Amino acid sequence: MNADDAPDSGLTMLTSAQASHLRALAAPYAQDGHLHPLDNLAHLCRKVPEEQWPDLVAAHFARLQQASQGGESADELLRGVHARLLPAEPLTPELAGALRYARVVADGLVFAYALDGPTSVRILTDSDVERAGTEQLGQAAYENLMRVPVExxxxxxxxxxxxxxxxxxxxxxxxxxxxxxxxxxxxxxxxxxxxxxxxxxxxxxxxxxxxxxxxxxxxxxxxxxxxxxxxxxxxxxxxxxxxxxxxxxxxxxxxxxxxxxxxxxxxxxxxxxxxxxxxxxLDRAGRLATRAGATAPDPAELTRTTAESIARLGQDPAGLGDAFASAVALAHARCAADPRAAHVDTWDAWATAVQLGSALFTGAQPQDCHLGEDLVRQLPAMSAEPPADARAWLDALYLAVVCRRQDRIGHLCQVPLETLRQDDTVDEYVLHWIDTLQTYFSRRSMDDVVQKLLATMQTSMPEALTHAPKDYVNRVDYQPTALFHRLVAGDHDAFAKALAEALEDHAGYWGASEAPRARVALGPLAMASLAYDHGFPVAQDERYLPLYLLNRERIEDIP
Known part of the structure; x- marks a missing residue:
């Protein structure tokens, strides 16, 4: 392609040759000190033969000159000024000299002030800005812009x-x-x-x-x-x-x-x-309160999905992560109709989630997974190939804590932290929190636990977050850390207050959502289960904390 026939880099609706011709025709009109973008004129020109361009250009600039000669009073400028985005290409060095106040706000975009007239819009010059006053003009430009009606x-x-x-x-x-x-x-x-x-x-x-x-x-x-x-x-x-x-x-x-x-x-x-x-x-794991989670899932469909996922593992072991996610969703969803976790089908869902979570990170021997109503699927032998999924590890640990599986907790805490650190989708505080839990459940020094807990708290501050939404972190993800802080301090009253706040935040975050994660506050439930086992006076029958999991009355053996 001839270079002259290639699209122009600034006026892409014209060829380079056509754009050069238009700029030459417009050049004499740029001597008045005003900024005259050529984009609209270029769109008009491309629709007519080039021999008509001189008349079209002359008429265009005549309208602009008639519309605004400048010299408006300060009050007139303040009444009509608007903040304006302009394409960067037309801002030539000559024109920029009259618009020293204008600034590039992003690649390809310039911020300036524009006066909205009856028949046209004029870009304000430095003298206009000086006449109206910089601070007053900026405020008026914002207010006038926000009054512009839109559909x-x-x-x-x-x-x-x-x-x-x-x-x-x-x-x-x-x-x-x-x-x-x-x-x-x-x-x-x-x-x-x-x-x-x-x-x-x-x-x-x-x-x-x-x-x-x-x-x-x-x-x-x-x-x-x-x-x-x-x-x-x-x-x-x-x-x-x-x-x-x-x-x-x-x-x-x-x-x-x-x-x-x-x-x-x-x-x-x-x-x-x-x-x-x-x-x-976060979205794939159902952790975010979005419109997608506004409708209640069908537990029967989740049961079928989980059963099918387990059945495929013999041929496709890589599907274990999806099977675990499905089981976690089912365990939560069962609590919609059974908020106390009193029924055996609910327990089966939680037990299956524990089995799959442990297998995902620590491997497994062949074992039966019960999904209620005599539906049983065998989990085949799985090798220990922990994925770099930090929050899935936390789910697996929380489930094991709630279901009081000390052996599985111990095995999960042997998953190398270096493996989980390869997860580039989480903020640093998540990894510090995992380090804290591994240190605690491995019965290492409490001084080490406290040091790692402090690191978790420091890196969860809003200014340190780069991956997760602040609302999610503050109201959901950080709450187990706050509860654990009170737990290791042995402060019963502070724990009770923190637990009430955690459940209130859980409710506020999920609102009216019917998503499975809305049904149970999994992290706070794990911390409340720990506190219950340590003799803390944990409130019974709290919403989002299934009673018969919290007090161990529904806990049975897990294969």
Missing amino acids: HDEVPVEGQATLHSLYGDSPFVASKALFLSAAARQAVGEPLPDAGALVVVPTRHNLVYHPIADGSVVYAVNSLAAYALGAHEDGPGALSPRVYWWHRGGLTSLTVIDHETLTFSLQPPPQLLGLMKGLVR
């Missing part, structure tokens, strides 16, 4: 991801990406999660975002990338073809553009990549 649609995509589309006639709609959490609150009634959102601003008239709250983010990123590229090329009002991460008020580009080949790739920054990995692992 909102929810767009489902593959993998149960949901995209939120904000759109409208105003040329300022996409600029709301600068304040995306506030815009999200306006549109859907709630702000963005701590992890932020993925967002695209293909044209000035729309933005599309996906809150980073669960594992569906991996599906959303590809859908957003495809949409942004297509909408940006279609125009008009093209802004950016990139995917951005909005986080704590800033925008970071995930899109890498090779300008020589005009190819696009997605390269999330390390922090976002860590978040995505953590969310996917």
